[in-house]
Amino acid sequence: MSATTILDQETARRNAQTGMIAILGALAMLGLGYAAVPLYDLFCRVTGFAGTTQVATEAEANAAATAIGTTRDISIRFDASLARDMPWDFRPTQSTDIVRIGQRDIATYVAKNNTDKPITGTATFNVEPWQAGAYFNKIQCFCFTEQTLQPGEEVTMPVLYFIDPAILEDDTIADVEQITLSYTFHRAKEPVETAPDRQKSSSDQAS
Structure with missing residues (x-):
């Protein structure tokens, strides 16, 4: 070679x-x-990076409610928006609320399907200022699961939440007077259904 x-x-x-x-x-x-x-x-x-909120248990909510020294109130502003392909109405039932830090509170949003067919949506969320995300705790929320509305259906959807008293010990956000909770509903991807003639063709081939 x-x-x-x-x-x-x-x-x-x-x-x-x-x-x-x-x-x-x-x-x-x-x-x-x-x-x-x-x-x-x-x-x-x-x-809580980028304003991502937290998920809390009932036990954690009870612990926050009994924390010593949580006597301060804070304003919560509620915001709602829709993706461009989402044919719903979506809004909060009130624009702002005053809550006691550490105490659980409830907010409600209203959604309506304006089409003649069922539509499934999923909600993304965040809070501003974004540093508050580490202290904004949700116990129950419609954003945890997809929501399906029938043609013309209107529903009221609750959010049960509290602000962690630890926010008062964070020098970067302790003096904040208002937190904005924002939701955006997006249309969920619908499953692809097999066409009837294709199903029939497949069964004929099997036989």
Whole structure:
């Protein structure tokens, strides 16, 4: 075997090895991309980053309500909006409310389906200033699950929440006078149904 042939084989082997490393690297980056979504969501929920609110239990709400020294009130402003493809009406029943820090309170939003067919929606949410997200705790909320409204149906949807008294110990936000709670309803993706003629064709092939 000539030296040229050996050199060509060595070059081909190295090129194949480099190509394999590149493919594995691309697959690893793709996997990290998918993993980053739930990890980012978890990070936001734990830290309140970007105004992400917290989820609390009844026990945590009771503990907050009995905390010592929580005598301050705070204003909560309620905001509602719709994605462009969402054919609903959506609004809060009141624009603002004054609540006692540490005490649970309830807010309500009204949604109406203006179409002649069922529509399923899902609500995204955040609070402003964003630092308040770490202290805004929801016990119950319509945003926890998808909401399906029948043609012309109108519903009132509650949010049971409290502001963690720990907010008073955070120098970056302790003096805030108002927190805005915002929701945006998006149209949920509808399942793709198999056409009747395709179903029939499949059954005929099976027989």
